[in-house]
Amino acid sequence: MQIIVCLKQVPNTNEVKFDTKTGTLIRDGVASIINPDDRNALEEAIRLKELKGGTVTAITMGPPQADYALREALAMGADEAILLSDRAFAGADTWATSLTLAQAIKKIGHYDLIFCGRQAIDGDTAQVGPELAEHLDLPQVTYVKKIISMDSDKAVVERALEDGYEVIEVTLPAVLTAVKELNTPRYATTSGIVDAFDVKKITVWGMTQLDIATGLVGLNASPTKVKRTFSPAVKGDVKFLTGSIKETVQTLLKELQAKHVL
Amino acid sequence: MFVIIEKTHCTGCEACQASCPVGAIEIDGGIATITDKCTCCGACVEECPVQAIKLENENNNIAPAKEAFHLGAYQGVWVFAELRQGTIMNIALELLGEGRKLADTLGVELGAVLIGNKVEPLAQDLFAYGADVVYLVENAELENYRTESYCAALEKLIKTYKPEILLIGATNIGRDLGPRLAGRVRTGLTADCTVLDIDTEKRLLNQTRPAFGGNIMATIICPDTRPQLATVRSGVMKKATPDFNRTGRIIKAIYPPDVKVRTIVRDIVKEAKKIVNLEEAQIIVSGGRGVGGPEGFKLLEEVAARLGAIVGASRGAVDSGWIPSNHQVGQTGKTVHPKLYIACGISGAIQHLAGMQHSSVIVAINKNSSAPIFKIADYGIVGDLFKVLPALLDTLKEITNGNKESSAI
Numbered sequence: 001m002q003i004i005v006c007l008k009q010v011p012n013t014n015e016v017k018f019d020t021k022t023g024t025l026i027r028d029g030v031a032s033i034i035n036p037d038d039r040n041a042l043e044e045a046i047r048l049k050e051l052k053g054g055t056v057t058a059i060t061m062g063p064p065q066a067d068y069a070l071r072e073a074l075a076m077g078a079d080e081a082i083l084l085s086d087r088a089f090a091g092a093d094t095w096a097t098s099l100t101l102a103q104a105i106k107k108i109g110h111y112d113l114i115f116c117g118r119q120a121i122d123g124d125t126a127q128v129g130p131e132l133a134e135h136l137d138l139p140q141v142t143y144v145k146k147i148i149s150m151d152s153d154k155a156v157v158e159r160a161l162e163d164g165y166e167v168i169e170v171t172l173p174a175v176l177t178a179v180k181e182l183n184t185p186r187y188a189t190t191s192g193i194v195d196a197f198d199v200k201k202i203t204v205w206g207m208t209q210l211d212i213a214t215g216l217v218g219l220n221a222s223p224t225k226v227k228r229t230f231s232p233a234v235k236g237d238v239k240f241l242t243g244s245i246k247e248t249v250q251t252l253l254k255e256l257q258a259k260h261v262l
Numbered sequence: 263m264f265v266i267i268e269k270t271h272c273t274g275c276e277a278c279q280a281s282c283p284v285g286a287i288e289i290d291g292g293i294a295t296i297t298d299k300c301t302c303c304g305a306c307v308e309e310c311p312v313q314a315i316k317l318e319n320e321n322n323n324i325a326p327a328k329e330a331f332h333l334g335a336y337q338g339v340w341v342f343a344e345l346r347q348g349t350i351m352n353i354a355l356e357l358l359g360e361g362r363k364l365a366d367t368l369g370v371e372l373g374a375v376l377i378g379n380k381v382e383p384l385a386q387d388l389f390a391y392g393a394d395v396v397y398l399v400e401n402a403e404l405e406n407y408r409t410e411s412y413c414a415a416l417e418k419l420i421k422t423y424k425p426e427i428l429l430i431g432a433t434n435i436g437r438d439l440g441p442r443l444a445g446r447v448r449t450g451l452t453a454d455c456t457v458l459d460i461d462t463e464k465r466l467l468n469q470t471r472p473a474f475g476g477n478i479m480a481t482i483i484c485p486d487t488r489p490q491l492a493t494v495r496s497g498v499m500k501k502a503t504p505d506f507n508r509t510g511r512i513i514k515a516i517y518p519p520d521v522k523v524r525t526i527v528r529d530i531v532k533e534a535k536k537i538v539n540l541e542e543a544q545i546i547v548s549g550g551r552g553v554g555g556p557e558g559f560k561l562l563e564e565v566a567a568r569l570g571a572i573v574g575a576s577r578g579a580v581d582s583g584w585i586p587s588n589h590q591v592g593q594t595g596k597t598v599h600p601k602l603y604i605a606c607g608i609s610g611a612i613q614h615l616a617g618m619q620h621s622s623v624i625v626a627i628n629k630n631s632s633a634p635i636f637k638i639a640d641y642g643i644v645g646d647l648f649k650v651l652p653a654l655l656d657t658l659k660e661i662t663n664g665n666k667e668s669s670a671i
Contacts, residue, residue, distance in 0.1 A: 091302035134445030139524035223450030
């Protein structure tokens with residue numbers, strides 16, 4: 001099986017802290033990571049390769065330093081890695097990002113399966129997977145939590161719903177998006193890491209290699225625009241309740257009853 | 263597309279550095295410089311007090327997504343009326359409540375899109391909750407949601423009736439359909455909006471949403487393509503009071519005959535897990551890492567049972583495996599707005615606050631007096647939740663056991 005996995009390098013938003021005095025982000029020392037859901041997608045692709053044979057190609061679009069996410073993917077077990085990087089790609093929304101990814105995947109040519117993570121933790125949109133499927137005219141199954149069977153021309157998967165799941169049969173090639181219940185991603189082995197940095201190569205494609213018009217990439221091709229960004233409003237004026245624990249909870253209950261919330 | 267800093271204007275005030283969500287700005291010799299990490303999001307442009315930062319276009323080529331949209335031809339606000347097993351989802355009614363306001367501001371009709379098999383009787387409910395028109399597509403092929411069949415039905419409706427705005431619930435189905443449709447009709451989509459309003463001058467939908475785990479808010483617009491698509495999570499918007507005497511028009515549309523559908527729904531399985539309806543809860547007792555483990559959540563459950571509340575959790579507690587993820591409140595969990603939110607052992611990461619800050623009254627119990635949760639709380643108790651909650655339980659029991667003998671309240 002030829003499997004393509006789309007990854008995004010993201011800041012580890014769990015580590016981002018907020019300075020309530022200045023109303024700004026504290027990002028010192030916040031690491032860049034492979035987006036968590038994408039890691040599940042990669043893990044599943046590698047497991048399928050181990051089961052069925054074939055190759056796993058990891059692909060990402062981003063600035064030059066996104067190279068590091070691909071090295072990590074190679075260390076986990078991806079066979080090839082492609083970095084889509086060009087200043088012209090910057091400012092892309094999900095529509096333009098998925099179009100650039102689609103163009104690159106068309107250039108790769110043969111594939112049976114495309115795996116994405118459900119959503120990235122920086123944007124939380126969950127849009128690139130379905131938009132990519134549309135641009136490539138492929139069927140899609142999002143929120144994949146289990147693969148029941150995988151044949152050469154079709155797959156049967158479980159798609160998570162809020163209160164259960166659907167069992168969906170999909171013809172291949174298809175785009176699947178992974179949720180964290182799908183698997184537990186492996187750690188890279190030492191030899192994997194050595195290979196990823198010293199042996200395996202990362203292919204870099206920009207505008208020239210993709211043969212794509214400037215109007216089709218980056219901010220120019222993005223139907224949505226950021227009008228403004230701002231810090232979330234912060235409330236204030238907390239009333240600290242003090243005294244013995246008994247007194248404290250009694251005061252609390254009185255206050256809550258006075259406000260008619262109890 | 264890139265960011266330019268006018269060195270003669272820059273005062274080195276560092277405001278841009280603080281505003282940059284990706285840490286791409288460095289102050290070098292008293293002047294801001296943009297590094298390779300820049301994603302051209304434009305946050306710094308807004309922030310600069312001396313207008314020294316500009317976003318530059320390398321060229322002004324028109325993208326294909328923008329061609330042939332005669333903006334004036336698109337009119338009306340639509341809501342996708344999501345169904346599950348033939349029942350209208352709550353989110354659809356909430357969106358009708360919000361859509362009604364937007365439609366009134368624009369002076370246009372509010373439409374509801376009803377897709378399914380033999381679902382016409384549901385139109386009456388959509389009118390009751392604010393729809394003027396119901397666009398109905400019925401076909402046996404549309405019995406269950408499938409990406410390609412529903413996308414084709416909506417694509418046909420959009421191309422025929424041309425709405426300027428379409429709102430979709432950010433459910434596991436809406437988040438599958440929305441982006442597929444956006445790709446299909448070549449328009450923009452903004453996910454998980456928390457505030458929607460109209461820029462009346464430009465007749466544009468301002469779509470405000472949290473990003474970077476709720477660390478910043480962004481207002482997104484879709485200026486050149488139509489419809490303007492937005493998804494909204496359940497619990498964010500408010501339903502209108504239904505008026506079952508209200509009526510409206512039903513416009514029936516044909517399901518296109520040649521739709522390519524490459525998925526089959528073999529089964530829909532309801533899981534026996536307890537339904538946790540945090541979005542509609544009036545009182546939530548929520549726990550974080552400070553709860554310490556699954557046993558700690560048993561104490562929270564006791565308090566919740568006594569108050570008629572539902573138990574929530576932070577991402578930290580869920581990721582630790584102490585409580586299932588359907589209890590999670592926050593940017594990656596559920597957005598809630600109960601009248602009372604009691605946060606126990608939750609430090610208050612921004613990603614959590616994003617999901618609960620609109621609660622009417624917030625009580626925070628935490629050992630650490632400088633925990634960020636206290637910044638948004640109405641009442642704070644600095645103390646050990648394993649002492650405070652049992653005392654709270656005792657006092658509540660005293661009240662219910664007839665508060666005559668108790669001087670508690």
